[in-house]
Amino acid sequence: MHKHCVFIFFILCIYTTQSQTTLKDSTKVSQDSIKKTEFLKQIGNGFFPTNYLNIDLRYLFKYNQYEGVRTGLGGITNKRFSEHYRLNGYLVYGFLDHNFKYSIGGGFRLASKSNTWLNLSYTDDLQETGSSAFLTDKRFFQFFEPRLLNINLFHKHITKAITLEHKLSKHLLTETQFAVSNINPTYSYEYLKNDKILNEFHLSTAKVALQWSPFSKFEVSEDDLIKEIKSGYPKFTLQYTHAFEDVFRSNINFSKLDFRTVYQLNYTKESYTQATVVAGMVSGDTPLTHLYHAYPNNITKETILQRFSVAGINSFETMYFNEFFSDRFSTFQLKHYFQPFNISERYKPQLVLITRYAIGNMGNIDRHQNITFNTLEDGYSESGFEINKLLFGFGLSFAYRYGAYHLPKTEDNVAFKFTFNVSL
Structure with missing residues (x-):
């Protein structure tokens, strides 16, 4: 037993x-x-995670017309290092301009529930002339940065900034920044202000940005943090910038207002229509560095094949670089994504129809010396299509320029490029 x-x-x-x-x-x-x-997920966001430091993949390799090959290393500390403090920075080198660029910064969390951070940074780098970015934009990473390959109009800047990030509510994110910048164009350019010619600009700016997502769904996690679990549309982003003259030796005074809204109508998980409206206006003494270029992405070369390059995501594929500048502008983009063709389990190319429109203008063009450009007061139009994921994430893009800014030679209105889409 x-x-x-x-x-x-x-x-x-x-x-x-x-x-x-x-x-x-x-x-x-x-x-x-x-x-x-x-x-x-970290790799898809552009980070290679390690124990205490997430290596920033954006700085490993890039290419543009001014720096040539740009390579370096960057990173940011993660939660294992500290949940209350963070350090970030990068160091890169351009093999064509033979210069190092770098940034160093850090921040500390003031409140965890509202994800409030106070950040400090010092940056010595380049920025594309005519570009405008929202403070509240989430980090955006691409294995290819299409427009960057062909950009040649940059300005150098040394910027010291203090930034406050704060989530007012589940649906409203804010960010405020005060910065002091010294700006030097890398190209021959002068700005005429009150009979004085300026070729270096000292700016003291204050920025306030709001991002409102009223129809997104959020939840409170176990650590009492608010997290977005489903994107809802439309989404709205608003940013106001003011440059103060005679503050920390600033010699420029202007006000700038930027707006963006995105709406998406979903039919199935992979078939949807997306509309994006972007608008901006500047008043005051504003050099070309802080105006708008409407995000062109076409190279100034003779034939269609010579202009064959990578298509962007929200750029005008038939608009030539440095062709248009504005101190007030608006763009509209409409994309329709068809259900992918179910050819096989792994081979599912997708057709996307695209149309884009831009309008703008500029006052006091004669203040901008040693540079020539057009304005968009008659309205710029282009339409086309993409067939994505044809082979290893690569696809093809076609766009045609028509309307008021249609060019005499037919081939000059055509943009034929490849696309690259990959998801991890």
């Missing part, structure tokens, strides 16, 4: 041990799966 009891107990012990082992193995597999998913 005792032998039978011992045998039964032994069998139960073996079964329990096997169950625990299976449970541990199952838990380990589950944890490994979670880690792999998180790792791929």
Whole structure:
């Protein structure tokens, strides 16, 4: 009897041990799966995670017409380093201009529930002339940065900034920045201000940005943080910038207002229509560096094949670089994504129809010396299509320029490029 009891107990012990082992193995597999998913998510966001530092993949390799090959290293500390403090920075080198560029900064969390951070930074780098970015934009990473390949109009800037990030509510994100910048165009340019010619600009600016997502869905996580679990549309972004004259030796005074809204109508998970409206206006003494260029992405070369390059995401593919500048402008873009062609399990190319429109103008053009450009008061139009994911994430793009700014030679109105789309 005792032998039978011992045998039964032994069998139960073996079964329990096997169950625990299976449970541990199952838990380990589950944890490994979670880690792999998180790792791929980090890579998709442009980071290679390590124990205390996430390496920023954006700085490994880039190319543009001014720097040539631009390579370096950057990163930001993660939660394992500290949940209350963070350090970030990068160092890159341009092989064509033979110059180092760098940034160093850090921040500390003031409140966790509202994700409030106070950040400080010092940056010595280049910026594309005529570009405008919102402070509240989430980090955006691409393996290819299409427009960057052909940009040649940059200005150098040394910027010291203090920034406050704060989430007012589940649907409203804010960011405020005060910055002091010294700006030097890398091209021959002068700005005429009150009979004085300026070729260097000292700016003291204050920015306030709001991002409102009234139809997105949020939840409060276990650590009491507010997280977006589903994107809702429309979304609105508004930013106001003011440059103060005679503050920290500033010699420029202007006000700038930027607006963007995005609306998306979903039919299925992969078929939808997306509309984007962007607008901006500047008043005051504003050099070309802080005006608008409407995001062109076409090279000034003779033939269609010579202009063959990478298509952008929200850029005008038939608009030539440095062709238009504005101190007030608006763009409209409409994209319709068809359901992917289900040719096989792994081969599913997708057709996208695209139309874009831009309008703008500029006052006091004669203040901008040593540079020539057009304005958009008659309205700029282009339409076309993309066939994405034809082979290894690569596809093809076609766009045609028509309307008021249609060019005499037909081939000059055509943009034929390749696209690159990959998801991790």
